[in-house]
Amino acid sequence: MGQGLSCRVQDEHGLFTAVQFGDLEIVKTVLERDPSLIQQKTVYDRHSALHIAAANGQIEILSMLLENRSVNPDSLNRHKQTPLMLAAMHGKIACVEKLIEAGANILMFDSLNGRTCLHYAAYYGHSDCLQTILSSARTSHVASSWGFSRFVNIRGGKGETPLHLAARQRRPECVHILLDSGALVCASTGGHGLPGSTPLHLAARGGSMDCIRELLAWGADRLHRDATGRIPYAVALKHKNGACAALLNPSSAEPLVWPSPLKFISELNQDAKALLEQALMEVNKEREKAILKNTGYSMPSPSHSDTTAMDDNISEASDSQLCCICFDQLCAIEVQDCGHQMCAQCTLALCCHNKPNPTTLSLPAPICPFCRSNIARLTVVKVKVNTADQELDLYSSPKQRKSRKSMNLSEGSSSFRSLSAVPSFGKIVGRGSGRVSVDIEIDKP
Ligand SMILES: [Zn+2]
Ligand SMILES: [Zn+2]
Secondary structure, three states: OHHHHHHHHHOOOOHHHHHHOOOHHHHHHHHHHOHHHHHOEOOOOOOEHHHHHHHOOOHHHHHHHHHOOOOOOOOOOOOOOOHHHHHHHHOOHHHHHHHHHOOOOOOOOOOOOOOOHHHHHHHHOOHHHHHHHHHHHHHOHHHHHOOHHHHHOOOOOOOOOHHHHHHHOOOHHHHHHHHHOOOOOOOOOOOOOOOOOOHHHHHHHHOOHHHHHHHHHOOOOOOOOOOOOOOHHHHHHHOOOHHHHHHHOOOOOOOOOOOOOOHHHHOOOHHHHHHHHHHHHHHHHHHHHHHHHHHOOOOOOHHHHHHHHHHHHHHHOOOOOEOOOOOOOEOOEEEEOOOOEEOHHHHHHHHOOOOOOOOOOOOOOOEOOOOOOEOOEEEEOOEEEOOOOEEEOOOHHHHHHHHHHHHHHHOOOHHHHHHHHHHHHHHHHHHHHHHHHHHHHHHOO
């Protein structure tokens, strides 16, 4: 009864209910009758109409409210949460964009856990919101006052970075974006989780193979100890994440690590980067298979279908050249300025060290294996399709989409693995039908 009363008191004019359900006309009418209501907050949580619009993704109402100059885009509720935090929490990307456009501050901390909107996006796994907040940080005053990399590694009240939260909550796509944006893979928490936990400790606890794979590929240290002296392997064992433990076992084969210190790697264009990242993940998945085979765990099924799709590409594009290093894969990467070509996996083998040198942290710059000249750039090889008279980039965009999707699909506990194979099957059929049309054109006399 008390609850009913408080409801009636806090929303006697129907404003908040109308905002929640997106009834723009009622909101307008109520506010025309009493413009001061725009500053009204709910009794207990101290939510403004803007908070409610943001949390519920009511973009029309949110835009209308923001047009009013008296509305503060950073109004605070009971827990000092801003509308932007609530939009990031609920994955309301349009509202995130609109609030940032209206000048909402991305550097606000709530009073619950001392977290920012970036923490919220990472924790709840809304990679689109995460991406939008990061690109705002790149261009806004935050970049000049705080520095972008400091923002990416921003600490919550217990020392948790957004990467810690994404790893713990099994959000591999957010983990990937954060690492790609300069998140520190070896950061330790203060009091969050067990003190001294790295993102790898928290991923071991969360049990996401995809998060662990991402972190290891970024050079996360399997031997790092938390404050109680435990390595991530011990954490995975304790939480009965057996397959994760197999990868984290310090005696298992080392995964390939993305050669980020190399200048031409940091300057890769989107297509070449997606292609090489994909190759890295495939090489590491092959290693995982070997590791898991010995321990009796099976790989998630999407990795099998990925391999099949790759083989299909090879048999079709018979025009393009076979890699002269491995004689196994097709040339996909061109070294510039010399123009020599090789496959993505051989390119990686050239650039990757199994483990970055811990003392210098620098990798000696590799040279072209054919002519020994310096590598200025790596680009994607364009595959000519003669009859269609067009350049078909076989590797880049579909791969990029595929890698993003498969990251989503293979996420999940072992009990979901068989399910995740179903959407991935549809994905391959979709890709296949695209290729069929090309084949028909080629086969014409
Ligand atoms: Zn090769
Ligand atoms: Zn060369």
